[in-house]
Amino acid sequence: MVSTPLRWLSVVLFVAAAPGWAQAQRFHLPDPSYVYGPRFGPPLRDRNATELPKPPSADELRRDQALAALGRVLFYEPLLSRNGQRSCGSCHQQQHAFADPRRFSTGHTGRATERNSMSLVHLADLSPAPYQTRGVGFFWDGRAKTLEAAVLQPIQHPVEMGLPLELLPERLAMDPAYGALFLAAFGSDLVTAGRVGAALARFLRAIESRASRYDEGLAQVPHVVVDFPGFTAAENRGKRLFLGSVSGAPGACASCHMGSRPVTCGPSASVDATCFQTFELRNTGLEQRDQRAGATPGVAGNPQRTDRFRAPSLRNVEVTGPYMHDGRFQTLEEVVRFYARGVRPHRNLDAMLQGGGAGWRSGWGGSSDSDRDPHAMAELGLPMNRQQQADLVAFLRTLTDRELLRDPRFADPFRNGR
Template sequence: MKNLLFFAITALPAAAQTPLQVAADSASLRIRPAESGLMIDVEDPGNHSWMLQSSSTHGDWSQGATYRVFNGKLSIPVDADGPSRFFRLNSDLAGPVSSNAADALLQPASPYNYAAPVLPAHLLTPQINGQDNTPAGNPTTDAGAALGRVLFHDKRLSANQTVSCASCHQAEHGFSDPRQFSVGFDGRLTGRNSMGLTSAKYYLRQSFFWDERAATLEEQVLQPIQNELEMGMSLELLVSRLDEEPFYGELFTAAFGNDNITSNRIARALAQFVRSIVSGNSKYDQGVPIGFTNFTARENQGRTIFQGPRGGCSACHGSDNFVPGNLIFNNGLENPYIDKGVGEVTGQPADEGFFKVPSLRNIDLTAPYMHDGRFATLEEVVEFYNSGVVNHPNLSPQLRLPPGPPGSPPPPPRRLNLTNTEKAALVAFLRTLTETSVTTDPKFSDPFRYTAE
């Protein structure tokens, strides 16, 4: 039999300490005690259907319940109080299992609100609205972003069905990756740190990736799927794979009016979901209308440094979204640059060392920092700008001292020369930009049903 996982109840006293694990082909199971018997945790990247059979003699197997794995894993409860002492999971005997959205997904009774998030007045100004990169042809809708949420968490988007977008953009880490470099579908590492996605909607330049090689978010979301290191898929195979899942027909119909699955619609739905990840209720946001009286003295000191000439941080992280305007920067990480950033794309020396500046919202959650994850903490980042900016030929003017008379050589990098107290204050302010209610919001969480009923 191709996929047969066998176990006996008699093995379970020892499993109370070390759960029993069994493997067959690409699938494996872990058996552990549960409140009302046993729980079988099935790991199955192929998303097969499984029949749970039992026998008291290891001979006559019952025709038991059939279960479907929807996104690589499923926990199946087993009643161990009956006469049967032997059990097996068999995918060869399993018949068709319902694959509608209600069976595959945990859905709210009323649709989540993605299209019209409630934001404070300071995030509804013309300046903020002008940063919005949502194209006219792809406005965020509740149904479209709901589809995008499923796609974002679905491991079918990778060649061997082992990683999803959420594998490298983890909600609890500000939709970034705590590893310096992310692990692709076949175990190889990516070349850059995964950027946090909080408030990615607000980027006036519209381009995405550290080197801005994708002109729009709709272009960006399809590239990791096709990347040979990240997910290793073709769009043709992805469309075919999703077309085989009936629940996707329901979701595409809700989002786009019919069940036609295309790469363009996949891109639009994923982009809608990413744009819906917006922060507007951090400690900073709560402080804006009350003059930051909710801040500690240290946090207010840090805010003054950040926004004032002493730090000058707002020159590159401006507005209440802490994003650049229409500029991209070279921040003097090294000379020469190992990773040339935009210069790697254009081949132009004048573009070397330029990288996208993402929003600082939820920055306390997105370590490590910079395109290559070289800094492990915010303290290291602040110290870099305090004393470590390198004098690269392309260093942005915002990070240089004022220029001298005409004909003078380029001025050297700025040194903030902050005291230890001031550096700690700046870090304390940056932490006020954290909003864990975004990272724990169920509308951004994994929607798949992983426990059988």
């Protein structure tokens, strides 16, 4: 462990050593600014709300855009880590849809993270209010209930960035360029953890993916279940398998990986064909380890939640590997083979994956809180032959959005980025 004064010295040296530090800005923002859309602020349009939200004023819109631009700089700012060695962008890399191509990421001191870094696309889908009561949220275990809270966790996390939030104001004071950015976003140059969280969250909410071959295909048909003209036969077959039902009712993969917006991502609501995630925590039978020590502790000590995880959006999944919370699968082929024949019994195993693929054939299969004896299950998972597995992988690859992976609005603005 390096003593505190030494650690401080290393940060000061790090900042001073940035090329052209005395003369030029460390980062570059375009003039005029990029436009971040399409949403203004958090998507709080509740289905039950009676009044439409008031349209924002021109001044609010300007501040909102400035907030996203500030968030972009902070996302790539190494000063947010204790020793200046890590930014959010180190582990959430744009060319990988903001995931990390390594199984585990390396934190600021060189230690590895415990879980695989998640893709940060379409986080705006998870609007805070309704999920607080349903006990799900951000991170693999759903522990953060709002994005504003989630983005402050990695900064303080001892492995990831290791910076106490009280130090944020002094840290950002090291670069005088922040004064104007905070002023534009908040009307004053005061730096607080809350403001840093708001800016990071706003930036992340802007990261949406809409230019994949899937989106092109969807735009050409009256309903998602219709074969897409631009798809190969294999991709269309894979799409049918993914949706799980010709009637378009959510089934199979879609029941856990396709939700509806903006509030209810789940099988009970009508499915939004563009939303490739749900937010419930589920057990997929990766591990049969009820009796063993070392299972992921249930959230808030609740055994019903043991080994349940949330899956990040499947958009761009082709480039976000390795896969699963522990990055155990290197390729999409391995993931799909797992669903076909690798699913193991677990007391929290989701109903969709129990008992000979009943849900696979008939759509949504019922409650996921079943207490049935897992060992009584004959055939678990979603049985598929090789051809079907290959078709599914072909379909998953149509979700890649190359534009997003190089969109300058989300790119590293630092001259000397890391």
